[in-house]
Amino acid sequence: xxxxxxxxxxxxxxxxxxxxxxxxxxxxxxxxxxxxxxxxxxxxxxxxxxxxxxxxxxxxxxxxxxxxxxxxxxxxxxxxxxxxxxxxxxxxxxxxxxxxxxxxxxxxxxxxxxxxxxxxxxxxxxxxxxxxxxxxxxxxxxxxxxxxxxxxxxxxxxxxxxxxxxxxxxxxxxxxxxxxxxxxxxxxxxxxxxxxxxxxxxxxxxxxxxxxxxxxxxxxxxxxxxxxxxxxxxxxxxxxxxxxxxxxxxxxxxxxxxxxxxxxxxxxxxxxxxxxxxxxxxxxxxxxxxxxxxxxxxxxxxxxxxxxxxxxxxxxxxxxxxxxxxxxxxxxxxxxxxxxxxxxxxxxxxxxxxxxxxxxxxxxxxxxxxxxxxxxxxxxxxxxxxxxxxxxxxxxxxxxxxxxxxxxxxxxxxxxxxxxxxxxxxxxxxxxxxxxxxxxxxxxxxxxxxxxxxxxxxxxxxx
Numbered sequence: 163x164x165x166x167x168x169x170x171x172x173x174x175x176x177x178x179x180x181x182x183x184x185x186x187x188x189x190x191x192x193x194x195x196x197x198x199x200x201x202x203x204x205x206x207x208x209x210x211x212x213x214x215x216x217x218x219x220x221x222x223x224x225x226x227x228x229x230x231x232x233x234x235x236x237x238x239x240x241x242x243x244x245x246x247x248x249x250x251x252x253x254x255x256x257x258x259x260x261x262x263x264x265x266x267x268x269x270x271x272x273x274x275x276x277x278x279x280x281x282x283x284x285x286x287x288x289x290x291x292x293x294x295x296x297x298x299x300x301x302x303x304x305x306x307x308x309x310x311x312x313x314x315x316x317x318x319x320x321x322x323x324x325x326x327x328x329x330x331x332x333x334x335x336x337x338x339x340x341x342x343x344x345x346x347x348x349x350x351x352x353x354x355x356x357x358x359x360x361x362x363x364x365x366x367x368x369x370x371x372x373x374x375x376x377x378x379x380x381x382x383x384x385x386x387x388x389x390x391x392x393x394x395x396x397x398x399x400x401x402x403x404x405x406x407x408x409x410x411x412x413x414x415x416x417x418x419x420x421x422x423x424x425x426x427x428x429x430x431x432x433x434x435x436x437x438x439x440x441x442x443x444x445x446x447x448x449x450x451x452x453x454x455x456x457x458x459x460x461x462x463x464x465x466x467x468x469x470x471x472x473x474x475x476x477x478x479x480x481x482x483x484x485x486x487x488x489x490x491x492x493x494x495x496x497x498x499x500x501x502x503x504x505x506x507x508x509x510x511x512x513x514x515x516x517x518x519x520x521x522x523x524x525x526x527x528x529x530x531x532x533x534x535x536x537x538x539x540x541x542x543x544x545x546x547x548x549x550x551x552x553x554x555x556x557x558x559x560x561x562x563x564x565x566x567x568x569x570x571x572x573x574x575x576x577x578x579x580x581x582x583x584x585x586x587x588x589x590x591x592x593x594x595x596x597x598x599x600x601x602x603x604x605x606x607x608x609x610x611x612x613x614x615x616x617x618x619x620x621x622x623x624x625x
Contacts, residue, residue, distance in 0.1 A: 165237045166198055167568035171473065171608035178607060180568050182238040185611050186230075191215055191223050198568070200237065201227060242571075246505045246559045254550055255305035258509065260313045260516035260527045261296055261329070263288045264322040269351050269393065272384045273421055273447045273455050275528060281518070282531035287322045288519035292540070293329035296517045299540040301340050310337075313347045314367075315516075315527055320354040323362075330366055349373065349417075351385070353393060355400040360407050369413035372401045376418050376430020376444060383423065384455070398437070405439065415441035415489055421455035422447075425464045428471040435479065435486050443489030446598055448580055457594055466601050473605045477612065493572065493606035507574030511537070511553025525553055528579035553578065556588045563591055573599045 167178045175193040177186045230236040266285040337344045347369040375381040382392025416439045420427035449456040476486045511525030521540040529535040538544040558564040558575045580592040
């Protein structure tokens, strides 16, 4: 099992203590001394490195490392496995709901996981009574939780605005009655945005995800209308206007997908930044290997180079006063998310569920259409507790590959849907996704560490 992880980013050396989360920017000597599983015997280290450094240099650095080990800052012990095992027997409360308000879309994106909005079923919008019942359901099953997240999803949710307005209005009434705080989010392809809808979304959504894939030539090859025409020229002005209208205390980000056809995705981030956006995400497509747009193992070196380019570009632009908050490079070195979330991830299937227009319950939106993962229905109050328990227990300590991985507390075992779709087992991580995630985590740690160093907040440095 890895207890530390060391890596280079650019010309700098970093060490992560896996269990405590402490990060150290180190010199090359310390980097060479450290082994990921344990600190080797001093004499062995001296013998190993004697042709590169003097005995005195090695000895002094080694003594400093031993001090950090005694202080439990390096090679610290794992204190979380008991917490993970205990969580499996705790009550299940639902805190987040993906409300699939419509199984239909006005686009035909070539990489769509949702079968162009149909979810392998028929095109339909969610009746208002289903939406209201879903709100009742999540309130009833939220237990002592005050905050409830509801993501309005599709297909394209703006096609169901009449229903959405009634559902949101009903939720506002019910949250007062039950002393809850229901926070709505929406993911939209932006094609139907107008001034009235922008004002409504700004007022009622705590977060809006605005979809565009970056450069016009990239976007218009994959995010296309039914007639095959591109969307860039139509949606870019609308996205800009939506962001301009957005209240500063409310979240948004501009989200794209990169595929095998645009492995130079750093250019798409740069393009979006040049358009004035600061909150940006360009995420890898997840498709079966045989799909022409899928990411494959042989693409990983190019992808890693692009993440390195993006890391350098973000630092360069920050010096020029141009902020880029890249979603996948966000990381908290001062504790991160709560321990439970770091162990179990998104909570799909037990803390988080998806509801279809028919009221059927699935572990998340990516399982919709797979009848093996239908957990129940909001009208009958049936709920597959055994499946919920299986998802709850599918944390990093019950995934053998994750137990050994240095990144386990940052990826939390990966996406359960991706794990299943590629391996037919939620306990076996999606390998390509893991490799990309680990590279992103390294970039994120280095970026955060450099920012903390500039503010003189970086954790103890050996240098």
